[in-house]
Amino acid sequence: MVGYPLRCMNSTSDAIVIGGGIMGLAIADRLARGGLRVTLLERNRCGRGASWAAAGLLKPSSPNRTGPMQDLHRSSLAAYKAFCADLLERTGIDPQFARHGSIEVLFEDQRFRMAASEERAGLDQPMPDGSVTWEMLTVEEARSVEPSLGQEGMGAIFCRSAAQVRTPRLLQALAHGCRNAGVQIIEGAAVEALLVEGERLGGVQTRAGRYEAPAVILAAGAWSNQVDDRLAQLMPAKPVRGQSLLLDGSGLATPNWGLVIECRGCYVLPRADGLVVVGATVEPGVGFDERTTEEGIGGLIAKAVSMVPALADAPLVKSWAGLRSCAPDARPYIGPVSGIDGLIAATTHYRTGITMAPITASAVADLIINGQTKEDISWCKPGRSFERKRSS
Numbered sequence: 001m002v003g004y005p006l007r008c009m010n011s012t013s014d015a016i017v018i019g020g021g022i023m024g025l026a027i028a029d030r031l032a033r034g035g036l037r038v039t040l041l042e043r044n045r046c047g048r049g050a051s052w053a054a055a056g057l058l059k060p061s062s063p064n065r066t067g068p069m070q071d072l073h074r075s076s077l078a079a080y081k082a083f084c085a086d087l088l089e090r091t092g093i094d095p096q097f098a099r100h101g102s103i104e105v106l107f108e109d110q111r112f113r114m115a116a117s118e119e120r121a122g123l124d125q126p127m128p129d130g131s132v133t134w135e136m137l138t139v140e141e142a143r144s145v146e147p148s149l150g151q152e153g154m155g156a157i158f159c160r161s162a163a164q165v166r167t168p169r170l171l172q173a174l175a176h177g178c179r180n181a182g183v184q185i186i187e188g189a190a191v192e193a194l195l196v197e198g199e200r201l202g203g204v205q206t207r208a209g210r211y212e213a214p215a216v217i218l219a220a221g222a223w224s225n226q227v228d229d230r231l232a233q234l235m236p237a238k239p240v241r242g243q244s245l246l247l248d249g250s251g252l253a254t255p256n257w258g259l260v261i262e263c264r265g266c267y268v269l270p271r272a273d274g275l276v277v278v279g280a281t282v283e284p285g286v287g288f289d290e291r292t293t294e295e296g297i298g299g300l301i302a303k304a305v306s307m308v309p310a311l312a313d314a315p316l317v318k319s320w321a322g323l324r325s326c327a328p329d330a331r332p333y334i335g336p337v338s339g340i341d342g343l344i345a346a347t348t349h350y351r352t353g354i355t356m357a358p359i360t361a362s363a364v365a366d367l368i369i370n371g372q373t374k375e376d377i378s379w380c381k382p383g384r385s386f387e388r389k390r391s392s
């Protein structure tokens with residue numbers, strides 16, 4: 001395992017974190033509370049990248065899919081309630097975590113059959129109180145759980161372990177928690193180069209100067225592999241745009257707070273104050289374009305109204321877009337970057353970065369502080385080969 005010389009006498013920091021999204025903030029917070037002197041460098045303002053754009057849907061992966069990636073995902077989901085409660089206690093900012101489940105309305109034969117097989121496979125993964133996690137419902141049964149649902153559909157699948165969190169508040173709480181724990185957060189500081197001597201990384205270069213530390217955590221989201229020329233090959237990834245919007249559902253027969261409604265790749269997240277988030281498009285191939293489009297936003301509204309007809313009368317408050325980062329195998333990069341000793345990646349979580357933040361932060365902090373982590377992160381190694389996967 002890695003093992004970092006934690007107190008480097010020539011540096012004012014023990015660790016530098018590049019990027020102030022959910023990953024960078026969660027890791028910096030863990031490291032600082034572990035006793036390290038941490039500097040976080042953010043080129044803009046913290047919590048305004050993909051993390052800010054995210055809806056905050058926290059959903060388990062399909063029970064039909066098993067493996068170390070799903071195990072890590074499940075552990076992170078299980079840790080979320082305590083993660084948010086701890087932040088609330090330390091900062092007074094409530095990320096509004098709510099585990100009220102999700103209902104997916106099923107419209108296509110193929111998805112209906114898959115949902116039925118998820119119900120069967122999910123019997124092995126019951127809720128802590130012993131109730132089933134996934135349950136098929138008729139449309140009438142679904143409407144008795146959530147009366148705002150429309151009459152259409154072949155049926156629905158209820159997932160009891162799905163949850164939501166209000167991401168902008170979670171990010172505020174994390175930034176506050178970092179400052180309380182002593183993290184030096186420097187905004188407007190874009191990292192332009194890694195300072196490498198031989199294979200050993202000693203710090204980073206920004207326009208405003210050098211920052212030195214024995215450990216550097218790369219958490220720059222969709223821009224991670226632009227920080228240094230070597231990284232494009234070691235950690236290939238593409239930006240995938242996601243557009244979302246906010247409707248004002250107050251006073252309307254919209255879903256109860258906390259329950260998530262889904263269909264045809266679109267989800268509706270009712271917040272505690274009557275606002276309703278609708279997300280999200282999945283658009284590879286538009287590069288780093290963060291603009292919304294009429295087609296994208298119009299398509300989301302149409303899908304949302306097909307699930308919850310009352311949303312047709314809900315005024316549009318705002319819309320936005322963000323960039324997810326996706327590796328060729330859609331797995332994140334977590335762990336030491338081979339060939340650049342001292343660089344640890346925590347990036348490219350694609351569609352699950354909000355969900356994965358607690359477990360990624362804890363694994364990376366363990367690696368840096370203890371030289372090892374109990375989590376199996378071998379499958380998301382930076383520098384892994386993608387060729388072998390394609391031919392197998």
Ligand SMILES: Cc1cc2nc3c(=O)[nH]c(=O)nc-3n(C[C@H](O)[C@H](O)[C@H](O)COP(=O)(O)OP(=O)(O)OC[C@H]3O[C@@H](n4cnc5c(N)ncnc54)[C@H](O)[C@@H]3O)c2cc1C
Binds near residue numbers: 020049222
């Ligand atoms: C529309 C949309 C909806 C989503 N919904 C969900 C959801 O419901 N649930 C879920 O789990 N996930 C969701 N995701 C995915 C999730 O948002 C991401 O996986 C996650 O936010 C990535 O976090 P991050 O910290 O790695 O990246 P970011 O939040 O993008 O943060 C990276 C930061 O690094 C900074 N940076 C970049 N380059 C440099 C540099 N050179 N120097 C200094 N700083 C730099 C950027 O300015 C940015 O602030 C969604 C994503 C989108 C776009």
